Amino acid sequence: xxxxxxxxxxxxxxxxxxxxxxxxxxxxxxxxxxxxxxxxxxxxxxxxxxxxxxxxxxxxxxxxxxxxxxxxxxxxxxxxxxxxxxxxxxxxxxxxxxxxxxxxxxxxxxxxxxxxxxxxxxxxxxxxxxxxxxxxxxxxxxxxxxxxxxxxxxxxxxxxxxxxxxxxxxxxxxxxxxxxxxxxxxxxxxxxxxxxxxxxxxxxxxxxxxxxxxxxxxxxxxxxxxxxxxxxxxx
Amino acid sequence: xxxxxxxxxxxxxxxxxxxxxxxxxxxxxxxxxxxxxxxxxxxxxxxxxxxxxxxxxxxxxxxxxxxxxxxxxxxxxxxxxxxxxxxxxxxxxxxxxxxxxxxxxxxxxxxxxxxxxxxxxxxxxxxxxxxxxxxxxxxxxxxxxxxxxxxxxxxxxxxxxxxxxxxxxxxxxxxxxxxxxxxxxxxxxxxxxxxxxxxxxxxxxxxxxxxxxxxxxxxxxxxxxxxxxxxxxxx
Numbered sequence: 001x002x003x004x005x006x007x008x009x010x011x012x013x014x015x016x017x018x019x020x021x022x023x024x025x026x027x028x029x030x031x032x033x034x035x036x037x038x039x040x041x042x043x044x045x046x047x048x049x050x051x052x053x054x055x056x057x058x059x060x061x062x063x064x065x066x067x068x069x070x071x072x073x074x075x076x077x078x079x080x081x082x083x084x085x086x087x088x089x090x091x092x093x094x095x096x097x098x099x100x101x102x103x104x105x106x107x108x109x110x111x112x113x114x115x116x117x118x119x120x121x122x123x124x125x126x127x128x129x130x131x132x133x134x135x136x137x138x139x140x141x142x143x144x145x146x147x148x149x150x151x152x153x154x155x156x157x158x159x160x161x162x163x164x165x166x167x168x169x170x171x172x173x174x175x176x177x178x179x180x181x182x183x184x185x186x187x188x189x190x191x192x193x194x195x196x197x198x199x200x201x202x203x204x205x206x207x208x209x210x211x212x213x214x215x216x217x218x219x220x221x222x223x224x225x226x227x228x229x230x231x232x233x234x235x
Numbered sequence: 236x237x238x239x240x241x242x243x244x245x246x247x248x249x250x251x252x253x254x255x256x257x258x259x260x261x262x263x264x265x266x267x268x269x270x271x272x273x274x275x276x277x278x279x280x281x282x283x284x285x286x287x288x289x290x291x292x293x294x295x296x297x298x299x300x301x302x303x304x305x306x307x308x309x310x311x312x313x314x315x316x317x318x319x320x321x322x323x324x325x326x327x328x329x330x331x332x333x334x335x336x337x338x339x340x341x342x343x344x345x346x347x348x349x350x351x352x353x354x355x356x357x358x359x360x361x362x363x364x365x366x367x368x369x370x371x372x373x374x375x376x377x378x379x380x381x382x383x384x385x386x387x388x389x390x391x392x393x394x395x396x397x398x399x400x401x402x403x404x405x406x407x408x409x410x411x412x413x414x415x416x417x418x419x420x421x422x423x424x425x426x427x428x429x430x431x432x433x434x435x436x437x438x439x440x441x442x443x444x445x446x447x448x449x450x451x452x453x454x455x456x457x458x459x460x461x462x463x464x465x466x467x468x469x470x
Contacts, residue, residue, distance in 0.1 A: 003240040003434055086468040093468060101385040145421070149384045149469035150336040152460050153402045153422030155429070157386070167388045186380070187388030188433060194390070195430030198423060198449055199238055214433055225387050233321040233328060234384035234469060 001213060005199045008036075008208035015113070016048035021135035024208055030138050035211040037196035040144040040159055041111050041119055042207040043128050049120040050113055051076050065089050073109065076118055080105035093147075096121060099226035100159060102146045125160030126221040132162070138210075139163030139217060143193035149234065156197035158189035158222045165189075166220030187225055188216055236448060240434045243271075243443035250348070251283035256370035259443055265373050270446040272431035275379040275394055276346050276354055277442040278363050284355040285348055286311050300324050308344065311353055315340035328382075331356060334461035335394060337381045360395025361456040367397070373445075374398030374452060378428035384469065391432035393424035393457045400424075401455030422460055423451055 008028045014020060020042060030036070044050070058071035059078070066074045069090035078084075081094035085101055094105040098121070106121035113119075122128045125142045133140040142160030147153075158166060166189035173184070196209035229235055243263045249255060255277060265271070279285070293306035294313070301309045304325035313319075316329035320336055329340040333356070341356035348354075357363045360377045368375040377395030382388075393401060401424035408419070431444035464470055 001242060001434060003430075005238040005240070005430075007236060088468060091468075148422075150462050150467065151392070151422060151425065152462050152466075153420040153425070155390075155422050155426050185388040186432070187383075187386060187390050190386065190388070191390050191429035191433050194426035195238075195240075195433065197421070198426050198430065199236060227385050227387050231387075232385065233323060233326075 003195075003211065003213040005195055006210040006212060007199050007204075007206045008210060009206065011042070011205075011207050014042040014045045014207070016045065016050065018046045020046040021132050024132070025136060028208070028210060030136060030210065031212060032137075033212070033215050033217065034138040035141060035164060035192060035214060035216070036132070036136060036138050037141045037143050037193055037200075037209045037211060038129075038132065039200060039207040040106075040121060040125070040142050041108070043125070043132075043142050043160070044119045044122055045113065047122055047128065049122060050117050051120065052114075053116045053118065065092055073104075073107065073118055076120070077104045077107045080107055080120055098125065098159070099223065100146070102144070106144065106159075121159065126162065126223060127160075129160035129162035129222075134162075141189055141193050141196070142222075143196060145197065155190075156193040156200075157187075158193045158225060161189050161220050161222045161224075163218075164216045164220060165218035166222060167224040168216070189220065189222065190225060192216075238430075238446065238448040240430055241445040241447060242434050242439075242441045243445060244441065246277070246440075246442050249277040249280045249442070251280065251285065253281045255281040256367050259367070260371060263443070263445060265371060265445065266447060268447070268450050268452070269373040270376060270399060270427060270449060270451070271367070271371060271373050272376045272378050272428055272435075272444045272446060273364075273367065274435060274442040275341075275356060275360070275377050276343070278360070278367075278377050278395070279354045279357055280348065282357055282363065284357060285352050286355065287349075288351045288353065300327055308339075308342065308353055311355070312339045312342045315342055315355055333360065333394070334458065335381070337379070341379065341394075356394065361397065361458060362395075364395035364397035364457075369397075376424055376428050376431070377457075378431060380432065390425075391428040391435075392422075393428045393460060396424050396455050396457045396459075398453075399451045399455060400453030401457060402459040403451070424455065424457065425460060427451075 056072040062075035067089035083095040145154040291307040297309035302324035318330040380389040
């Protein structure tokens, strides 16, 4: 099984209210079974998840966490955080309302529409993925770059999933020698998001990638990838 | 830039002392710039990193951690661990001597050569990758499946790297609008390993994948991906 990762080129700068599905449809030639990975940034922008910092007043807590950074940005981060996991000012690692643990609760000023704006995660990224999947007729992953404990650097992961299996459950499956597998739950949607990042790069202006040749059609969601609190040894 | 992930088929069951480079050379048609991802299991087997449990005597500590599992396997895990990070018997998350934090210190009985054997990580996976890269004339990643805090399921990551950049450093690079990027260190070797896992699957008997179309030639190592203790907020 050969898999191909194809950049979707020619997507213009996305603004609030843009019909992202139409932009993607016009730029890409989809085939049955394709998986489309779309960068969170363009999904959030189309959905208007952008905050102008001039409209934000920083609280005392935000000022304390900001160190030499803009305390208004920290205020937005605190607003997006359901739980603060670690802090080392101005770095905040937080759990979002979706259950994702990531830097700045997903709030980001890179690739934002303006110097005084930040972009938030979609309110419901699985629903964002579902809307695109329904319009485009392919499986969709909304991806974002997350850091990880213990390892340097970010990898892209799936924060929204529609039309495919997010977590491949191989419990009970046996290896070629007949022994039951130890590693039995594979976060395939995260692996796909990471693969797509290799094509997107960070500055190339490629916000979407087609993954072709990998049939994982199913009905998973990115919520499948969130570790339940009771199983989380690092909570 | 389109990337293709190509399975390397026809690798026989690998045993201690096998010339893995020759087996890979015979099975694959490499092109300049290719990255070869090889599953840790076959590298470890070729290097004889296999322990027969009948030769192991379990310590008191191993028996306590084993719960209803084989305490001899826990004994091997303790021997491979430089530091125990978390335990919930029989689950042990440990830091290996390489600095990797993973379940069972990388000790695994799935796809092992026999029912009473376990496979350990290579002693020096960067050196293992280097030996293969030198013989084959391509960049090499040795990959293994690791769990992650906060997220369900495993993803494959790079535990050995030769001939390519493991951690892509974009500090100082600006986005398309001219703002400096927040996410500036990308664990590309981990993303490549995860992408290759999608082709390997877990039961298909595909222990190696060619990644074509992604030029990341460089001199990184998997050690670049280990978070230094002083930067680790989760230590």
